[in-house]
Amino acid sequence: MLVGSVEAGGTKFVCAVGDEDYRIQDQIKFPTTTPKETLQKVVDYFLQFDIKAIGIASFGPIEIRKNSPKYGYVTKTPKPGWEDTNFVGFIKAQLDLPIFFTTDVNGSAYGEYVMSLLANEKIDSLVYYTIGTGVGGGAVIGGDFVGSVGHPEMGHTLLKRHPDDIDFTGVCPFHGDCLEGLVSGPTFEKRVGRPGKDVPLTDHVWDVMAYYIAQAALQATLLFRPDKIVFGGGVISEPVLQKVRVEFAKILNGYVSLPDLDKYIVMPEVKGNGSATLGDFALANKLLRE
């Protein structure tokens, strides 16, 4: 039995077909253009397969409340042309299948949650942050997503500013120096005039970044007390997380007991940016079981 995954990003879409063991049987990537053109490619792709359900992990914000007339829509996105797009409706009109619709980070969170279960970790809850072009987070508790009046937007909390970074105004168009405004990929250009991949880890800017990312981990820790926190996205690497763990230990100051930080603040277990695809497969299967 096959299911489909749509990882809908602002730059590209990744569609995949998986079997009941969550193995990828086929995959396609294409750039995100207009909603009509892009979503038609999704439909045309899946029409080639005998899939039974689809999991969609989408850029946002999106409407996930089933009782909303706008359920299944991409809502107030700054992405040109996509505001108020009936994503689920477009797909359903041509593919009458059960669809699980959630955010990109929720999809990744679920993929990492499932991966942990498959690895026989005793895990009840997990928080997933992406630190990339944008910053966002999702949470799974006991197999369910967190969020009643909408999905989390963990990338926009405010932070204690690093003393060596006081004058940086941040890049978030909504909040200036919120988490996303301080640690998203584009902050490198703004702070040091070149992309993050060209900034060596010995540069002090990485200490500043680690201090802020550690505060995101602190928020997730103290509000959720999750079993683990996963960081993905283009800004993150294992050496960066090593710095984050050091800063995290400093600001937590032993206040609550936690698992070994090397196992608590971690990179995605699913390789090749595949967390969301795995999550989508699992969510599609979950729909079919219910």
Added chain:
Amino acid sequence: MLVGSVEAGGTKFVCAVGDEDYRIQDQIKFPTTTPKETLQKVVDYFLQFDIKAIGIASFGPIEIRKNSPKYGYVTKTPKPGWEDTNFVGFIKAQLDLPIFFTTDVNGSAYGEYVMSLLANEKIDSLVYYTIGTGVGGGAVIGGDFVGSVGHPEMGHTLLKRHPDDIDFTGVCPFHGDCLEGLVSGPTFEKRVGRPGKDVPLTDHVWDVMAYYIAQAALQATLLFRPDKIVFGGGVISEPVLQKVRVEFAKILNGYVSLPDLDKYIVMPEVKGNGSATLGDFALANKLLRE
């Protein structure tokens, strides 16, 4: 059928007996002295009644993981004499009843959650903060508490400092200027030399307080997307929350859509500091149903 409630604070204990409609039938208060003396008073009080279960909402930190050998303990509290106290064990040794053991703020969160349900509000999740001598928070999602590796400690996240408060070092012995270090009751003495109750709301210090409390609401909003956020504790009043809502609207900047803020950021619905007692009754009854 009767159940018991223990609201265990660092200064005083409030024990109560309630019926199946959560109505208080009897209540007693006494100061918190040594663990042995205080907990024996709890036992002696309940021995007078034919209660079937007990809900305990305790100051912390406490061990709530059932699989821990220290389950039911008050753990690393700075409260003299109480560190490593087997709270649940002491009670169970003399009263062999089902006991639900959770934090004070979780108890209050649950009481407010139940109160909302009784008022026929369609509510799935709720966050409760207390801003008093200490600062803490608890969350209920779908009738369950949040927290896998322990209970939340929402009072110790870091915040963006108010420009007019940069030099204040904060009062938290663990973190200096964390949320508790910036807005707990004792900060008034430290900032303006008198207790908060003597500081008129027109004093600028309240704007600073509101800015920080609004950041707590922002964190809860963006990480949980709850149906509502309740603020209790000695620092909070409706006029203070009016200031908090104004600051919250400014820093959120319309980023996510929310219920009317007057119904979203609210005082406890249960009057007379009774949220935790109601929560305890409901949790005791929940135990008996399970």
